[in-house]
Amino acid sequence: MVFLKTKAREIRIEILKMLTEAGSGHTGGSLSAADIVAALYFYKMRHKPQEPKWRERDRFILSKGHAAPVLYAALAISGYFEKSMLSTLRKIGSPLQGHPCSRKLPGVEISTGSLGQGLSIANGIAMGLKLDTIPSRVYCLMGDGEIQEGQIWEAAMTASHYRLDNLCAIIDNNGLQIDGYCSDVMAVEPIVEKWEAFGWYVIDIDGHNMEAIIGAFDEAVSVKGKPTMVVARTVKGKGVSFFEGKVEYHGLAPTQEELTNALKELEHYG
Amino acid sequence: MGKAGKTKSSIKKQLSAEKKLAATRNAYGEALLEIGKNKKDVVVLDADLSGSTKTGKFAKAFPDRFYNVGVSEQDLIGTASGLALTGKWPFASTFAVFETGRAWEQIRQTVCYSHLNVKLVATHSGITVGEDGASHQSIEDVALMRVLPHMVVVVPADAHETRQVIHTLSDYSGPVYVRLGRANVPIIMPDTYVFKLGRAFPFHIGKDVNIIAMGIMVSMALEAAGILKRYGIDAGVVNMSTVKPLDTKTLLRAAKACRLIVTAEEHSIIGGLGSAVTEYLSETCPMHVKRIGIRDNFGCSGTPDGLLNLHGLTAQHIVKTIRKSLRH
Numbered sequence: 001m002v003f004l005k006t007k008a009r010e011i012r013i014e015i016l017k018m019l020t021e022a023g024s025g026h027t028g029g030s031l032s033a034a035d036i037v038a039a040l041y042f043y044k045m046r047h048k049p050q051e052p053k054w055r056e057r058d059r060f061i062l063s064k065g066h067a068a069p070v071l072y073a074a075l076a077i078s079g080y081f082e083k084s085m086l087s088t089l090r091k092i093g094s095p096l097q098g099h100p101c102s103r104k105l106p107g108v109e110i111s112t113g114s115l116g117q118g119l120s121i122a123n124g125i126a127m128g129l130k131l132d133t134i135p136s137r138v139y140c141l142m143g144d145g146e147i148q149e150g151q152i153w154e155a156a157m158t159a160s161h162y163r164l165d166n167l168c169a170i171i172d173n174n175g176l177q178i179d180g181y182c183s184d185v186m187a188v189e190p191i192v193e194k195w196e197a198f199g200w201y202v203i204d205i206d207g208h209n210m211e212a213i214i215g216a217f218d219e220a221v222s223v224k225g226k227p228t229m230v231v232a233r234t235v236k237g238k239g240v241s242f243f244e245g246k247v248e249y250h251g252l253a254p255t256q257e258e259l260t261n262a263l264k265e266l267e268h269y270g
Numbered sequence: 271m272g273k274a275g276k277t278k279s280s281i282k283k284q285l286s287a288e289k290k291l292a293a294t295r296n297a298y299g300e301a302l303l304e305i306g307k308n309k310k311d312v313v314v315l316d317a318d319l320s321g322s323t324k325t326g327k328f329a330k331a332f333p334d335r336f337y338n339v340g341v342s343e344q345d346l347i348g349t350a351s352g353l354a355l356t357g358k359w360p361f362a363s364t365f366a367v368f369e370t371g372r373a374w375e376q377i378r379q380t381v382c383y384s385h386l387n388v389k390l391v392a393t394h395s396g397i398t399v400g401e402d403g404a405s406h407q408s409i410e411d412v413a414l415m416r417v418l419p420h421m422v423v424v425v426p427a428d429a430h431e432t433r434q435v436i437h438t439l440s441d442y443s444g445p446v447y448v449r450l451g452r453a454n455v456p457i458i459m460p461d462t463y464v465f466k467l468g469r470a471f472p473f474h475i476g477k478d479v480n481i482i483a484m485g486i487m488v489s490m491a492l493e494a495a496g497i498l499k500r501y502g503i504d505a506g507v508v509n510m511s512t513v514k515p516l517d518t519k520t521l522l523r524a525a526k527a528c529r530l531i532v533t534a535e536e537h538s539i540i541g542g543l544g545s546a547v548t549e550y551l552s553e554t555c556p557m558h559v560k561r562i563g564i565r566d567n568f569g570c571s572g573t574p575d576g577l578l579n580l581h582g583l584t585a586q587h588i589v590k591t592i593r594k595s596l597r598h
Contacts, residue, residue: 059355101383101384102384103383103384103385109355110351110352110355110380110384111379111380111383111384112379113379114375114379116344117344117348117376117379117380118348119348120344120345120347120348120349120351120352120376121348121349121351121352121355121380122352123345123348123349123352124348124349124350124351124352124353124354124355124356124360125352125353125355125356126352127337127349127352127353127356128313128352128353128355128356128357128358129356131313131334131335131356131358132356132357134356150344151342151344151345151348151376154339154340154342154344154345155345155348155349157340157342157345158339158340158342158345158349161340162337
């Protein structure tokens with residue numbers, strides 16, 4: 001557990017550093033997903049950084065593509081590419097695009113950035129794996145604002161109709177979207193009941209409690225005949241007090257001064 | 271007009287009598303079965319229209335490799351993309367208006383941007399959908415697909431060519447859009463014809479005018495060329511079945527041989543074949559080009575033949591346009 005918490009802290013540090021260097025990008029939603037992504041890349045998923053296309057790897061789809069920094073940090077720390085590359089984020093010629101591009105960066109399964117599309121893709125992968133009887137699992141991370149997209153609910157039906165029990169989706173439920181609180185912009189609650197009604201097995205957890213996160217991913221493996229949704233209750237900007245719960249940091253990068261203070265705070269985090 | 275009019279109608283009757291009719295969507299359904307037998311990676315997806323798109327035949331033969339996602343075109347594209355990511359060879363079908371319109375951004379973001387091996391084969395394109403009316407008549411799909419980087423756009427002229435296109439695509443990896451129709455159309459491609467992606471088929475290169483056509487308009491163009499011959503006009507016909515990448519070599523050869531190029535498409539004149547041809551010629555070989563197609567209008571209910579006539583998509587209209595243009 002200490003190992004995973006250390007990894008989550010490392011991810012947060014890299015997120016903040018690369019965003020400050022880039023001067024733009026999505027801080028809040030990257031930090032809120034850091035613990036979930038750490039649990040996947042350093043505990044749950046079977047993957048080979050030296051062989052990104054390994055046929056039997058578990059797949060991770062970052063449907064909320066604007067949280068690219070959390071994925072890039074996890075990939076770099078895992079060893080898919082040099083950590084030094086993180087400082088090229090959002091610059092001309094960099095494989096680290098503002099939103100993930102699968103043709104440019106190894107380890108990115110599919111390009112995302114336009115919200116609402118990842119779950120359908122995850123479904124298709126889960127179907128293909130089943131056809132080939134490959135025991136890999138598919139993980140799909142979505143935002144809570146993202147589930148306002150209609151396609152998510154098309155995909156929600158497809159996943160349960162085809163009994164995709166090799167699929168585990170996660171909602172990073174930080175409660176905020178660009179224009180404000182989800183509850184004010186377009187209410188998404190009750191999330192758990194909605195997914196249950198669509199035929200999913202739902203696990204409701206604290207998305208920053210590492211024990212709860214790995215417990216949910218382990219539990220999902222034992223679910224048969226239906227897909228699993230992990231509703232992770234999170235805090236946007238988690239880990240940096242002055243970013244936490246602040247809607248303006250959805251799409252704002254830290255300043256140099258904020259970075260210095262944030263890194264100081266993170267020394268004691270986790 | 272009297273004498274020539276009689277000649278025209280008799281030629282038309284003669285041509286129609288000789289031609290066998292078949293719908294391109296039926297050829298698609300049969301071709302899917304053929305490639306499905308040999309290629310186990312082929313999977314087929316549909317959005318509740320498998321009876322109409324003819325993917326239902328594949329569904330019956332290979333139920334494990336068929337996915338109906340219900341009435342959800344955006345999910346259709348995403349699911350097909352996911353299957354492609356596992357090495358499957360997906361063909362995703364529904365009506366052209368829904369596939370290219372409703373799910374355009376999914377096609378852009380997921381299929382084209384990531385250069386996935388997804389085959390989008392849409393049926394019920396154009397106004398020959400007929401009685402269902404404008405809501406179901408796709409007259410913008412070629413424009414919508416042509417503008418996307420990495421996308422290949424194919425519009426077969428008949429059932430014979432459709433079958434070959436589908437077989438070709440079982441060996442070509444990458445995003446492709448294939449535009450098929452609902453109605454029975456004449457089989458016009460020669461038995462010896464071999465489809466090649468990106469290669470147009472010139473039936474004849476004319477000295478006065480060349481008609482660059484796609485889909486059902488190729489047969490209209492052939493008919494028109496026959497009529498024009500009676501007026502002493504040497505009209506050539508090129509089946510430009512791959513609209514993207516455009517066969518510029520054949521186009522240039524046709525353009526340099528004559529003084530007028532006419533494009534003919536069952537599609538809006540904005541953004542489709544006419545645009546592709548004029549874009550190329552205006553930069554490379556500026557010359558007089560007339561575009562025949564739907565003139566920035568929606569369709570309406572009616573019989574396919576009635577609608578073709580209403581929109582000027584007939585051999586007679588092509589003849590009239592060419593004769594008028596050549597007089598100037």
